Amino acid sequence: MQPNTHPGGKLAAITFLTMADRDAVAAHIGALAPDDRAMRFGWSGPASPEQLVRFATVLLQAVHEDPSLVHFGGWDASRQALLYMGSFHCPSPRERTVAEFSMSAVPSARGGLTSEVMAWLIPQLIQRGYRKLSLVYENTNPAVAAIAARHGFQVRSNGGVSFGTLDITPQAQVARLWLEKLDAFLALVRPALRSPGARL
Numbered sequence: 296m297q298p299n300t301h302p303g304g305k306l307a308a309i310t311f312l313t314m315a316d317r318d319a320v321a322a323h324i325g326a327l328a329p330d331d332r333a334m335r336f337g338w339s340g341p342a343s344p345e346q347l348v349r350f351a352t353v354l355l356q357a358v359h360e361d362p363s364l365v366h367f368g369g370w371d372a373s374r375q376a377l378l379y380m381g382s383f384h385c386p387s388p389r390e391r392t393v394a395e396f397s398m399s400a401v402p403s404a405r406g407g408l409t410s411e412v413m414a415w416l417i418p419q420l421i422q423r424g425y426r427k428l429s430l431v432y433e434n435t436n437p438a439v440a441a442i443a444a445r446h447g448f449q450v451r452s453n454g455g456v457s458f459g460t461l462d463i464t465p466q467a468q469v470a471r472l473w474l475e476k477l478d479a480f481l482a483l484v485r486p487a488l489r490s491p492g493a494r495l
Contacts, residue, residue, distance in 0.1 A: 320380065368380045430457075435455070
C-alpha cells in the first residue's frame with residue numbers, strides 16, 4: 296500500500312486496496328444508495344453482509360485477470376472506513392496511454408473529495424505511463440458530470456452516455472523536466488560530496 300496524507304482534508308490517507316481491505320470495501324459498497332451502487336458497480340438489488348463480502352472478494356480478485364486494474368481508497372481518520380473508492384485500468388490494448396477511471400463516495404463524505412483524490416491519482420497514472428484519463432458515465436449522473444466539468448475533462452455525449460477525457464501530458468512533461476533538473480543538480484554536487492569533510 297502507498298499512503299498519502301492530506302492535512303486539512305477529509306481523507307486521512309489514500310492507499311492501494313488489496314484483499315486485506317476486503318471488509319472495508321464491502322462496507323463501503325453497502326453504504327452507497329442503491330442507485331449509486333448500480334451506477335458504480337452495476338448492482339442495485341438487496342445487499343446482505345454476506346453478499347457484500349462475496350462481491351468485494353470478486354472485485355479485488357479481478358486484478359489477477361486484468362494486470363492494469365488498480366483499486367484505491369480514501370480512508371477516514373480511524374483508517375477503518377473507506378470514504379472514497381476509486382479504480383483505474385487500461386480499457387484497450389491499442390491505447391495503452393489511456394486510463395479509464397471510476398469512483399464512488401459515501402453520502403456523508405461528498406463534496407471536495409475528488410480534488411484530493413486527483414492530486415494523488417495523476418502522479419500515479421504518469422508513473423505508469425498514462426497520458427490521458429477517461430470517464431464514462433450516464434447523463435443521468437449529475438455528480439460525475441460536475442466532476443468532469445470542474446477538472447477540465449473534454450466531454451462528448453452519445454445518446455444517454457457521456458465520455459470525458461483529461462489530457463495529463465502537461466503534468467507528465469513538468470514532472471520529467473523537474474527530474475531532469477534534479478539529475479543535473481546532483482551531477483554538479485556529487486564531486487563536492489566526495490571530498491573529505493563535505494557536508495550538505
